[in-house]
Amino acid sequence: xxxxxxxxxxxxxxxxxxxxxxxxxxxxxxxxxxxxxxxxxxxxxxxxxxxxxxxxxxxxxxxxxxxxxxxxxxxxxxxxxxxxxxxxxxxxxxxxxxxxxxxxxxxxxxxxxxxxxxxxxxxxxxxxxxxxxxxxxxxxxxxxxxxxxxxxxxxxxxxxxxxxxxxxxxxxxxxxxxxxxxxxxxxxxxxxxxxxxxxxxx
Amino acid sequence: xxxxxxxxxxxxxxxxxxxxxxxxxxxxxxxxxxxxxxxxxxxxxxxxxxxxxxxxxxxxxxxxxxxxxxxxxxxxxxxxxxxxxxxxxxxxxxxxxxxxxxxxxxxxxxxxxxxxxxxxx
Numbered sequence: 001x002x003x004x005x006x007x008x009x010x011x012x013x014x015x016x017x018x019x020x021x022x023x024x025x026x027x028x029x030x031x032x033x034x035x036x037x038x039x040x041x042x043x044x045x046x047x048x049x050x051x052x053x054x055x056x057x058x059x060x061x062x063x064x065x066x067x068x069x070x071x072x073x074x075x076x077x078x079x080x081x082x083x084x085x086x087x088x089x090x091x092x093x094x095x096x097x098x099x100x101x102x103x104x105x106x107x108x109x110x111x112x113x114x115x116x117x118x119x120x121x122x123x124x125x126x127x128x129x130x131x132x133x134x135x136x137x138x139x140x141x142x143x144x145x146x147x148x149x150x151x152x153x154x155x156x157x158x159x160x161x162x163x164x165x166x167x168x169x170x171x172x173x174x175x176x177x178x179x180x181x182x183x184x185x186x187x188x189x190x191x192x193x194x195x196x197x198x199x200x201x202x
Numbered sequence: 203x204x205x206x207x208x209x210x211x212x213x214x215x216x217x218x219x220x221x222x223x224x225x226x227x228x229x230x231x232x233x234x235x236x237x238x239x240x241x242x243x244x245x246x247x248x249x250x251x252x253x254x255x256x257x258x259x260x261x262x263x264x265x266x267x268x269x270x271x272x273x274x275x276x277x278x279x280x281x282x283x284x285x286x287x288x289x290x291x292x293x294x295x296x297x298x299x300x301x302x303x304x305x306x307x308x309x310x311x312x313x314x315x316x317x318x319x320x321x322x323x
Contacts, residue, residue: 053233067260068267073277094237111246122292133253
């Protein structure tokens with residue numbers, strides 16, 4: 001069995017060693033690590049490494065909380081872990097999309113690149129709902145600016161950020177205007193949960 | 203509830219708040235830009251990635267909750283996530299950052315057992 005530092009680990013606890021070998025990939029934990037350090041700031045530091053940038057844990061935790069049954073509990077290290085998984089997911093999609101973009105000699109990653117990347121990487125079930133969301137998003141933006149097809153600039157990010165702490169709607173709700181069907185995605189280990197509308201293969 | 207005079211769709215209760223995003227887009231962009239060779243990202247791509255991330259969080263949380271001990275204990279733990287990453291194809295890309303945790307003493311015990319087995323040969 002080789003003991004080695006896991007250089008790619010995005011864990012922020014330096015005392016954890018990655019151990020690979022016959023047991024698969026394990027990490028040692030101390031017996032009382034019930035609560036890891038509080039990472040309230042979302043992990044943005046000055047001299048950041050790629051893997052240190054995270055979305056704010058409050059936002060991530062809220063989405064998780066809305067997804068599981070109402071009475072369900074979520075361990076703190078599970079929240080932090082999903083926070084890291086999210087950054088991994090974003091990077092995963094982005095590099096795939098970026099590659100396709102380069103192959104086609106383009107410099108700007110567009111929506112199609114993202115959707116294609118998701119399809120390629122096994123997130124095919126997100127594609128249809130995302131197209132719907134994009135449509136609604138464009139309509140919302142159009143209505144706001146009063147000019148069809150306007151390119152929205154940098155300030156968009158800030159505007160939407162303000163919504164994040166006050167919007168109580170679960171992100172999973174999908175409604176199609178004027179249509180009675182819901183677009184849903186179904187995975188094998190997925191079960192119907194009343195608190196959130198899920199996506200399933202139609 | 204935050205009220206803003208800038209845009210009418212800051213009203214949470216309004217059903218016309220179609221943007222409906224609960225993650226900060228600017229932070230998502232930061233993460234995307236930290237990928238090598240990424241020069242620019244258009245607005246659609248940014249929005250889609252942000253929205254997809256929300257779906258991903260829900261998807262991962264629910265799968266792990268149902269798949270693991272969560273249903274009995276009604277809770278989601280780190281090991282539920284690690285197990286799901288290993289067992290579900292879609293989440294395989296997470297196995298490197300979700301190593302299964304074991305207590306040091308359990309590891310050492312297994313190590314001893316393994317050494318004893320080898321000694322038998």
